[in-house]
Amino acid sequence: MSKRLINILTPIFAVVLGIIFGTIIMLVSGYNPVDAFIALGQGAFGDVYQIGEVVRQVTPYILAGLAVAFAFRVGLFNIGVEGQFIVGWLAAVWVGVTFDLPAIIHLPLAILAAMIAGGLWAFVPGLLKARFRVHEVIVTIMMNYIALHTVNYIVNTKMNQGSSKTAKIHETASLRSDWLSNLTTGSSIHWGIIVAIICCFIMWFLLEKTTRGYELRAVGFNQDAAHYAGMNVNKNIILSMVISGCFAGVAGAMEGLGTFGYMAVQGGFTGVGFNGIAVALLGGNTALGVFFAALLFGILKIGALSMPLAGVPKELVDIIIALIVFFVASSYIIRIVLERFSKKEVK
Amino acid sequence: MEFVIEMLNIRKEFGNFVANDNITLQLKKGEIHALLGENGAGKSTLMNVLFGLYQPEQGEIRVKGKPVHISNPNIANELGIGMVHQHFMLVDKFTVTENIILGKEITSGGQINLKRAEKEVRDISERYGLAVDPQAKISDITVGMQQRVEILKTLYRGAEILIFDEPTAVLTPQEIKELIQIMKTLIKEGKSIILITHKLKEIMEVADRCTVIRKGKGIGTVNVSETNPNELASLMVGREVDFKTEKSPAAPKQDVLDIKDLVVKDSRGVTVVNGLNLSVRAGEIVGIAGIDGNGQSEFIEAITGLRKAEKGSVMLNGKELFGLSTRKITESGIGHIPQDRHKHGLVLNYPIGENMVLQTYYKRPFSKNGILNFKEIYNKARALIKEFDVRTPSEYVLARALSGGNQQKAIIGREVDRNPDLLIAAQPTRGLDVGAIEFIHKRLIEQRDNGKAVLLVSFELDEIINVSDRIAVIYEGQIVAVVDPKETTEQELGLLMAGSNRKEAGEGTHV
Numbered sequence: 001m002s003k004r005l006i007n008i009l010t011p012i013f014a015v016v017l018g019i020i021f022g023t024i025i026m027l028v029s030g031y032n033p034v035d036a037f038i039a040l041g042q043g044a045f046g047d048v049y050q051i052g053e054v055v056r057q058v059t060p061y062i063l064a065g066l067a068v069a070f071a072f073r074v075g076l077f078n079i080g081v082e083g084q085f086i087v088g089w090l091a092a093v094w095v096g097v098t099f100d101l102p103a104i105i106h107l108p109l110a111i112l113a114a115m116i117a118g119g120l121w122a123f124v125p126g127l128l129k130a131r132f133r134v135h136e137v138i139v140t141i142m143m144n145y146i147a148l149h150t151v152n153y154i155v156n157t158k159m160n161q162g163s164s165k166t167a168k169i170h171e172t173a174s175l176r177s178d179w180l181s182n183l184t185t186g187s188s189i190h191w192g193i194i195v196a197i198i199c200c201f202i203m204w205f206l207l208e209k210t211t212r213g214y215e216l217r218a219v220g221f222n223q224d225a226a227h228y229a230g231m232n233v234n235k236n237i238i239l240s241m242v243i244s245g246c247f248a249g250v251a252g253a254m255e256g257l258g259t260f261g262y263m264a265v266q267g268g269f270t271g272v273g274f275n276g277i278a279v280a281l282l283g284g285n286t287a288l289g290v291f292f293a294a295l296l297f298g299i300l301k302i303g304a305l306s307m308p309l310a311g312v313p314k315e316l317v318d319i320i321i322a323l324i325v326f327f328v329a330s331s332y333i334i335r336i337v338l339e340r341f342s343k344k345e346v347k
Numbered sequence: 348m349e350f351v352i353e354m355l356n357i358r359k360e361f362g363n364f365v366a367n368d369n370i371t372l373q374l375k376k377g378e379i380h381a382l383l384g385e386n387g388a389g390k391s392t393l394m395n396v397l398f399g400l401y402q403p404e405q406g407e408i409r410v411k412g413k414p415v416h417i418s419n420p421n422i423a424n425e426l427g428i429g430m431v432h433q434h435f436m437l438v439d440k441f442t443v444t445e446n447i448i449l450g451k452e453i454t455s456g457g458q459i460n461l462k463r464a465e466k467e468v469r470d471i472s473e474r475y476g477l478a479v480d481p482q483a484k485i486s487d488i489t490v491g492m493q494q495r496v497e498i499l500k501t502l503y504r505g506a507e508i509l510i511f512d513e514p515t516a517v518l519t520p521q522e523i524k525e526l527i528q529i530m531k532t533l534i535k536e537g538k539s540i541i542l543i544t545h546k547l548k549e550i551m552e553v554a555d556r557c558t559v560i561r562k563g564k565g566i567g568t569v570n571v572s573e574t575n576p577n578e579l580a581s582l583m584v585g586r587e588v589d590f591k592t593e594k595s596p597a598a599p600k601q602d603v604l605d606i607k608d609l610v611v612k613d614s615r616g617v618t619v620v621n622g623l624n625l626s627v628r629a630g631e632i633v634g635i636a637g638i639d640g641n642g643q644s645e646f647i648e649a650i651t652g653l654r655k656a657e658k659g660s661v662m663l664n665g666k667e668l669f670g671l672s673t674r675k676i677t678e679s680g681i682g683h684i685p686q687d688r689h690k691h692g693l694v695l696n697y698p699i700g701e702n703m704v705l706q707t708y709y710k711r712p713f714s715k716n717g718i719l720n721f722k723e724i725y726n727k728a729r730a731l732i733k734e735f736d737v738r739t740p741s742e743y744v745l746a747r748a749l750s751g752g753n754q755q756k757a758i759i760g761r762e763v764d765r766n767p768d769l770l771i772a773a774q775p776t777r778g779l780d781v782g783a784i785e786f787i788h789k790r791l792i793e794q795r796d797n798g799k800a801v802l803l804v805s806f807e808l809d810e811i812i813n814v815s816d817r818i819a820v821i822y823e824g825q826i827v828a829v830v831d832p833k834e835t836t837e838q839e840l841g842l843l844m845a846g847s848n849r850k851e852a853g854e855g856t857h858v
Contacts, residue, residue, distance in 0.1 A: 211714040221696045227653060228683070228691040229705040230674030
């Protein structure tokens with residue numbers, strides 16, 4: 001069995017194991033797993049409306065996953081995707097509310113603003129890491145709280161249009177489309193999925209094909225060798241963090257310009273950024289892997305909403321997701337089993 | 348004749364690859380038995396079979412005449428086989444004693460009895476003349492001492508047979524002398540030793556018998572007293588090997604590198620290069636001789652831009668390099684074969700092919716408008732791999748997977764190919780076998796003959812004397828003497844490296 005095949009099979013086995021153990025938990029706690037999974041399937045694929053909702057849910061997951069995966073590939077842990085996501089959301093909404101421009105300028109400008117906001121938010125931990133070797137995990141976690149409370153303050157005091165919400169963004173900055181919405185009988189699907197797919201391509205191209213990607217990865221693998229090769233290690237660390245933050249910021253724009261069209265005061269973290277970590281992990285930190293992992297998470301999340309119809313609490317899906325993450329994290333065990341298996345085949 | 352260990356007709360396969368093919372090794376009680384072979388010849392595999400890490404496909408292992416089945420290292424330990432690994436397996440933050448007892452702690456009432464353990468460690472240390480302080484922290488003691496801790500670890504576990512895996516690779520000449528003494532004491536005390544090495548000099552000095560393996564096959568066992576280094580080398584490599592590197596006299600021209608009053612501090616802020624002056628001319632090889640820790644590493648790092656120098660001047664072809672970035676220095680014509688190929692020389696997780704453009708990736712034809720041209724990169728890589736005889740299954744294999752010798756050849760290929768005016772080679776042959784060393788020396792001399800300047804730093808005096816056209820001795824961060832290799836001796840160099848001044852060192856020898 002080739003290394004590549006094992007790399008692909010490992011997350012698939014993790015998903016299967018997660019579902020099996022989820023089934024056991026349902027049985028033990030007296031729920032009917034068959035009904036639960038039928039309800040889950042119905043909830044995700046039952047009709048075009050559900051599919052539209054899944055696509056809408058997948059969009060920010062892809063981008064948050066890309067943010068984490070990108071950082072990981074260049075040797076950094078960006079736990080701050082949540083914070084960068086929130087500031088990106090606010091920046092996009094602010095541009096959407098404040099300016100009056102033709103759509104062709106307004107929409108890209110709003111996405112760009114989100115990108116810059118997310119990038120700036122990630123610039124701080126990047127700078128601290130490059131200049132003072134402060135570990136980015138600590139700083140990004142702290143930056144999450146700063147983002148949450150600062151954004152809440154701004155929404156509450158500067159942009160509040162009643163009931164702790166900003167005004168609706170102008171039509172010209174919106175990702176929503178009546179056509180898409182009608183096609184899916186009124187779901188909240190929006191064009192953001194196209195943006196997310198483009199970003200998958202950008203991440204792959206940037207890392208694998210460009211001179212800059214060669215540098216970024218080299219710095220991630222071995223800073224000393226990168227220095228020896230004449231690369232500017234500190235600049236590349238900061239840049240890595242900023243690019244990762246840009247992806248997270250765009251994820252925020254998806255919510256601000258697509259799903260909601262406004263920003264409300266957040267009672268707590270949205271969880272999108274943290275789910276991004278799980279998505280990146282399951283997707284093996286590759287662009288394509290992130291796409292499929294986000295798809296799975298989106299299906300599970302949306303499908304779960306229908307599970308109470310079968311009398312099963314939707315929280316069980318969170319348990320299954322947690323189990324999948326657990327099995328990916330302990331993929332070492334799965335790997336060993338697969339390698340044993342392939343050895344026997346040879347004999 | 349009593350054999351304590353017999354490995355008979357051992358065969359070990361990995362898939363289609365035969366790592367050990369019908370190898371026999373018999374260790375007599377109380378002897379030092381060398382196991383000689385090139386990098387990748389199968390020495391480590393054979394020892395891992397003995398140590399229970401691998402199971403052989405065929406063959407038999409006997410300990411004291413009895414056939415045994417060693418299925419894991421614990422069984423090897425119980426049979427009295429101990430391994431002193433090349434890469435030490437020590438916990439830095441623990442003391443010597445804590446490291447030694449790890450896994451075999453003496454406890455009383457659930458608590459570790461450190462006092463008793465320390466006493467035992469001290470007793471063993473004294474008995475074998477190891478002079479290790481049981482209370483010292485690992486991070487505070489020298490590499491040589493750490494190795495002794497590894498030796499103590501095996502003795503503490505009751506080893507009768509000690510396997511030394513390339514023990515001198517990391518040691519200074521002085522430490523090597525001490526290690527040889529320790530090995531002799533061990534033998535006197537009734538232990539038996541298998542010494543894995545590719546250094547012929549050490550075998551001649553310390554071993555009783557020597558088993559040679561080549562490309563996985565057992566070539567034979569010889570009595571060291573009845574052989575000589577040339578014979579051993581040709582047994583190992585399978586052809587005649589030149590020890591004296593053939594070279595014509597140097598024809599040096601203008602100064603290429605000119606260093607004045609260079610001052611460099613190390614990572615702790617201690618001044619380790621203290622007003623160093625040196626020049627290297629086109630068409631000559633200047634060797635830097637010195638004991639490890641006299642500022643060599645910092646000196647090289649400062650001129651290549653890896654470390655900021657405090658003050659001084661570094662001129663390359665009349666252009667000041669002081670304070671420039673690594674990239675600017677590389678571009679102005681310096682090639683650098685770094686001392687630590689894993690730390691600086693390679694990105695181990697990149698394919699070997701992509702490592703071949705580590706300093707040129709951003710230039711045409713490898714990169715155009717910020718996009719890499721992998722076709723050109725791999726064309727270049729293939730050409731270099733062929734020219735410099737880098738043995739790798741393909742250019743797409745991760746650099747990590749190559750053997751040390753082949754990694755080094757790849758680095759040398761990359762650096763020489765850039766055709767720098769000054770080539771700096773820091774410990775270029777460390778840990779390599781005679782075949783690879785010969786190859787690398789030839790390449791350095793070739794650069795010189797092409798009118799380039801070469802600066803060689805090495806702790807191996809043989810290498811310095813053989814390859815250099817001038818020898819500069821470094822001591823406490825200064826060049827204290829420049830001597831002609833044809834007119835100096837190892838003794839004179841040894842004294843200069845130890846800090847005696849020129850005149851004292853010269854007494855008794857002809858200068």
